Amino acid sequence: MRDATVQMPLVRPARLPDAPGRLRGGWLVCCSCVMLLSQALVADGREVAAEVLAAQQHRVEVVSKISAATVAVFAGEQGGGSGVIVSPDGYALTNFHVVQPAGLAMRCGLNNGQVYDAILVGLDPTGDVAVIKLVGRDDFPYARLADSDAVRVGDACYTVGNPFLLASNLQPSVSLGIVSGTHRYQFPAGTILEYTDCLQVDAAINPGNSGGPLFDAAGDVIGVNGRASFEKRGRVNVGVGYAISSNQLRNFMGSLRSGLLVDHATLGATVATGADGKVYVSDILESSDAYRRGLRYDDEIVSLAGRPVRTVNALKNVLGILPAGWRVPLVFRREGRVEEIRVRLAPVHAAAELAEIAAGRRQSGPPQRPGEGPAEEESPVVPKLPEPVRDLYETKTGFSNYHFSRLQRDRVTAALRASVGDENLRGVWEIDGTLEDGRPFRIELSDVLATIDLPTGTSRLDPREALDKSPVPPGSGGMLAALVVWRKLLLEGPETVGRTDAVGTAPVSPDLLPVKAETSLADLLRTDVGGVSAETFVAMDGGPTAGRVVGVDLWASPQADPCEVRFERDPAEASRPAWMPTVLEVHSGSTLFGRFSIRSFQVRPADSDATSTEEPAS
């Protein structure tokens, strides 16, 4: 079985269409046949039921729409594959194994007969996904990501793409079939490229279809095609192909669009099926978050991230569609008692390992070591990019293309600004309120001092110095430092606070899993400042809370449990500006440090604010 399931190979192009000639042919043989058939029937004097014609017309329209959003990816001499555009500004999904040989830049054909330049944005080597961006238009035809958990076996589906690189006239091939299986687990081919929770279809997936879209009957994307089972019949479709689910793609999309080299997640524990058929922890790392939250050897896993776990495959399926770093609810049973914990998922690979994969990608471009490659001439060390995408690439450790992280950070910065409006935030923030037991608290935040008065005592911090000395207040994991980072981000803007990068999207609460729509995700900023590291959740564009900071996780040291501050806002609250929270909820590790209900929030202009920060230019 393991041998039989393989990555679609790259196929060599017959030729790359160099002139953007306009070619308009029939979309596909299949549709043409149906049309001919209907004509034949009419010509034969037979009536065709109106609903049949309507269904046919609908299908023709769907095929027209989905063909326009499908991309033929040409990776030069190395071959090519397929892809699908998912935004009007040209972001497209494809497979890692399609873009890997192409390196940073590739050419992409659409069925309007035009060839566009594209640049690599984000890479997910483990999940076999890549995001590229086509340039030259801001009105690309695009497809929407549907909820792949709603897909049922037997549902009609279309695979669209460039099998055997047939699309030399840039017209994609379309194949109609059904969904043969859902939530399939496919072992990694080689060491990575594991397909978890994928869709299995009998619509044709052949070499060259890799990276191309799997559409539902309505023409929305339910997956990205990438693998097929082959055996003795050779490397052609045998009615068994696999697509990465759209829900997995959605979970990773934010990170990929931020130009990250993204990693998949591990629990830090292994599981095995017991004699009773249930799933038990067979080994667990004491350094893992799952262990710190209380999971132990021999506990029975009941559910993860809101999905029941009845087999080892089911656990791998749930885990495989989640990015490293997300927090998920985990329910386990021990001696008949059921417990729920929140586990932060660890990365599968060491950062250096993933970087090596990226390096491997670049090595497959022009030969870098003299004498090794077939070409004798000097090869450039810096990749030579085509003119249209030359300014769209920036290198940085941990990123496949840092340029796009910058773009996302600028977008989040603008959203943060918009949420604050014209209000002058400079000065001392005075926050008063009560704890759950009714006793009062007071927080003061300024450029030179941060204090918190609690019934248990007062804690202080100098925001100009190291923030990691002792996480205060004691037991919070670093609440004051988290608030300092929050204030700095709002006041100074992400680009000037320590080193702040846009690192994708995540749900602000594990309760939002599983993610069915982009709106349950928040933008994520990672900040390294004053010896601490923080991740700030900013509500996405489009919602009523757009641009508002909804959470900060702060690590005073990499090994310790972070302080998790959640900024809640009572929707009925109208007297205070939208960016001001009404409640702060603070967790550290497994415990709730406190729920702070804010009664009054004042920004008092500081008279002696020495460190007058410049308003950063946008």
Place this chain on the structure above:
Amino acid sequence: MRTHTRSGESQCRLRTRQDWCVRLCVAAVLFAGVAGGETASASEAVIELAARTVVKIYGAGGFRGLESYQTGFLVSAEGHVMTAMSTVLDSGEIDCVLDDGRRYEASLLGIDPRREMALLKLDGEGLPFAPLDGGRLASRTAAAESDERTGKQNPPAAAGPLPHGDLAPPATRVYALSNLFGVAVGDERVSVQQGVVAAVVPLAARRGAYEAPYAGDVYLLDFTVNNPGSAGGLLVDVKGQPLGMLGKELRSSAAGIWLNYAIPLPEVAASFHALLTGESTEMETTAESFPFDTRLLGFLLVPDILEKTPPFVEAVIEATPAATAGLREDDLVVAVGSRSVTSCAAVAAELSRIDDGDAVRISVIRDGQIVDVNLGPRPPMRLPVAEEPVLGEGR
């Protein structure tokens, strides 16, 4: 007990242009409906009913990475399972996993070498099953209620063989359900594929150099259904009428291409009734009479002197595929392709089953480890003219 006569094959075939039109029209309606999502719930219901009767079958003792799985389907509420006869069943322990994940150990009641089918029995009751008497799939409760009303008991055992003439015509839209590539495990649902019956024709097929024993009518299908693990799977039309059993992987005798076919339900029913009444016969194997000479691949096994001589490699000939692939003296051959072997004769027999030009992969035990060895394409069966090795070339 009913009796039936065969009403002729011609009925199953297209005769006139009008037939074409009518059938294609039917196909177009269904095609359009399915694609338009209009019959989504209906197809979902049919697939649900069909999938609940299909079992994943595992033969014990398979090596890691070796194919040791296939498919079967329940034909009685008491746990009778019809499947394909194969080496997967050559094990003392046959496991059946139902759609809901329940696992049973099954016993082999009998084999039908002519149709290459086998009957298994697992210890169950009230199980969903595919009726062999020509009835449609029904939900378990509906079937049970109907049985209570009519006082009918154990329908498949009571009913006789089916009318053979009632085969589904070409252009019938069908689903194939099977454990292909062993992709589904536990309570994961078997794979479902969709297509149409392309023709109803007598089977003329071979496996390796040997003619397939079954030569009756089969449904030729327009989609690839006979994959590893598919054998024994269920073919059902889109309305929920069981039509047949997916066969083993075979090539056309005439063209050498891989076939996509299913054996019609009346044959399954006939086999079931024969096996239930104990008309089982031992498998006749002809492979031993045409053993493959391993020298063609570049190695010799120890002299075959015992009834079951352990297949140790005696010698590896230089500059041959075996030498290139790293086969060594004293390696113990334990599998040829996905089939386990325990004797020199079995190695020769299994090699003879592989088609000319198909890849030969054997597994050997060396220093306590299983090692896979790829010997490349299998050369033609005939011996080289010269007795001495001339095998290095031609690779």
